[in-house]
Amino acid sequence: DTAVSQTPKYLVTQMGNDKSIKCEQNLGHDTMYWYKQDSKKFLKIMFSYNNKELIINETVPNRFSPKSPDKAHLNLHINSLELGDSAVYFCASSHPAVEKLFFGSGTQLSVL
Amino acid sequence: DAKTTQPPSMDCAEGRAANLPCNHSTISGNEYVYWYRQIHSQGPQYIIHGLKNNETNEMASLIITEDRKSSTLILPHATLRDTAVYYCIVRGDNYGQNFVFGPGTRLSVLP
Numbered sequence: 001d002t003a004v005s006q007t008p009k010y011l012v013t014q015m016g017n018d019k020s021i022k023c024e025q026n027l028g029h030d031t032m033y034w035y036k037q038d039s040k041k042f043l044k045i046m047f048s049y050n051n052k053e054l055i056i057n058e059t060v061p062n063r064f065s066p067k068s069p070d071k072a073h074l075n076l077h078i079n080s081l082e083l084g085d086s087a088v089y090f091c092a093s094s095h096p097a098v099e100k101l102f103f104g105s106g107t108q109l110s111v112l
Numbered sequence: 113d114a115k116t117t118q119p120p121s122m123d124c125a126e127g128r129a130a131n132l133p134c135n136h137s138t139i140s141g142n143e144y145v146y147w148y149r150q151i152h153s154q155g156p157q158y159i160i161h162g163l164k165n166n167e168t169n170e171m172a173s174l175i176i177t178e179d180r181k182s183s184t185l186i187l188p189h190a191t192l193r194d195t196a197v198y199y200c201i202v203r204g205d206n207y208g209q210n211f212v213f214g215p216g217t218r219l220s221v222l223p
Contacts, residue, residue, distance in 0.1 A: 004155070035213075041215070042213070042215065043150075043156065043199075043213040044213070045210050045211070045212075048210070056210060088153075090155050090156070092155070099144070099161070099203075100158040100161075101148070101156070101158060101211055102158070103155030103156050103157070104155050105154060105155050106153070106154070106155055
């Protein structure tokens with residue numbers, strides 16, 4: 001059983017399109033995150049949700065909109081994709097009593 | 113910005129101990145030291161964390177200096193599968209605090 005699963009694993013699209021990445025965790029965690037890893041391999045947090053509520057929102061263009069229908073899911077919707085959005089996006093989850101991050105396997109987004 | 117400093121790369125012979133250093137001279141009293149690793153193209157994986165005492169688990173040992181300004185992650189018998197980027201992170205225990213990843217150390221385990 002995959003603890004944190006993301007779909008799709010690869011996403012190739014044209015500039016200007018709108019796309020979504022889905023994330024689900026079956027660990028019963030309360031908090032979920034989206035991280036972005038750019039071509040220089042720096043891993044930066046984008047958003048954090050706890051029980052469907054936003055608790056961290058780093059400086060991210062408002063073209064990126066996270067949506068959490070329930071605490072097991074945190075989807076990332078991106079409008080008007082730009083070349084600079086090309087990166088690997090990782091979903092993660094954690095539980096307050098066990099301060100570890102569990103990461104998904106990543107979604108490689110390529111904007112052409 | 114990351115609060116830690118790590119060497120950009122290290123090599124280790126297979127079967128030998130890998131000792132990865134981390135400096136965190138501005139660490140506060142309530143901040144823990146965490147280690148994660150990222151094997152090529154995979155999501156980062158938790159290894160170990162500690163506050164001030166040395167810690168050991170099935171993956172590694174964490175040695176924290178008495179003044180807590182630096183630490184060392186020890187992989188006792190490195191294998192080729194331990195080749196990865198290792199991240200040292202300092203994080204407070206307040207709920208909602210962010211894990212800030214720096215560039216890490218790229219460990220290459222050589223046959």
